[in-house]
C-alpha cells in the first residue's frame with residue numbers, strides 16, 4: 001500500500017446551480033447541476049496514513065487547524081477508512097492556490113483533492129465516477145471537481161448513483177473573468193442558506209422545476225457549441241437561484257452594491273456586441289462567462305470599476321490528478 005499521495009483538484013463554478021438537498025446526510029441534491037472547472041483556482045492536498053499517528057492532523061496553508069476543522073476532515077476520511085476496513089489515522093496537508101485578495105477559497109476543490117489523495121493513499125482504486133460520490137459527501141459542489149471542463153452532477157436516485165459525468169472539455173474558446181467583490185462580513189453559509197430556502201421559500205418548487213429544463217437546454221447548447229445560448233441559460237439560471245432566497249423566511253441575499261456594478265458592466269458590454277454573461281454563488285463575487293479570446297477586452301471594461309487585483313481571467317481547468325515529486 002502506498003499510504004501517501006498528493007492530488008490537485010480545481011474548483012468549479014456552477015452554470016446550472018445546486019441549491020438545496022433532498023437528503024442532508026448523504027448530500028443528495030434536489031436537482032442536477034452543471035459546472036465549468038477552472039484552471040486558476042485549485043487545491044493541492046497530501047494525505048499520509050500512518051500507524052504511528054494517534055489521531056488525524058490537518059494543516060491548511062501550513063497552519064495546523066483546530067478541532068472543528070479537523071473533525072470535519074476526520075469524518076470525511078472515515079468514509080474511506082470504512083471502504084478500506086482500516087483504522088489508520090492520517091496527516092492531511094492542503095494548500096489553497098487562490099489569487100490573493102480574491103476570497104475564493106472553495107470547498108469544491110478542497111474535498112475533491114482530499115478524496116483523490118485518500119483514494120490513492122489507501123490504494124482503494126475507486127474509479128472517477130465512484131470517487132465523485134465520495135467527494136459529494138464532503139461538499140456537494142466537490143462532486144463536480146473530479147472532472148475538467150463542463151461537468152454534470154446527475155442528481156441520481158440514491159447515494160450510489162448521484163455522481164459527476166464529464167460533458168465536454170470546454171476547449172472551444174470558453175473563459176471566465178472572476179470579479180472579486182469586497183465582502184463585509186461572512187454571510188449566511190451556503191449550507192444554512194440552501195436549507196432555509198428549501199424549507200421556507202414559496203419560489204423553491206418553481207426553481208426545481210425550472211432547473212430541470214435548464215439542464216437539458218444547457219447540454220443542448222454545449223453540444224451545439226452555441227456560446228450565446230450557453231450564456232443566456234447560465235445567467236437566467238443563476239438569477240432564478242438568487243430569487244429563491246428573496247422569498248425565504250427570513251429573506252437573505254448575497255449581493256453587495258459592487259455585485260450590481262459588475263452585472264451592469266456585463267450588460268453594457270453585451271450592448272457593445274461583446275457577449276458575456278454573469279453568474280453568482282453564495283457570496284458577492286460575480287463570475288463572467290465569456291469567450292476566452294475576448295477575456296482581456298472584458299477585463300479592460302471592468303477595470304473602469306474594479307482594481308486589477310480583483311479581476312481574474314481563467315480558462316477551463318482539468319480534472320483531478322496526482323502530483324508526483
Ligand code: 2P0
Nearest residue numbers: 014017018139140141190191281282
Ligand atoms: C453550486 N453552491 O452549485 C452552488 C451554487 C453555491 C451556489 O454548491 O452543503 O459548499 O457543502 O453541499 O457545495 C455551495 O455549496 O454546499 C454550492 P454543501 P456547497 O456550486
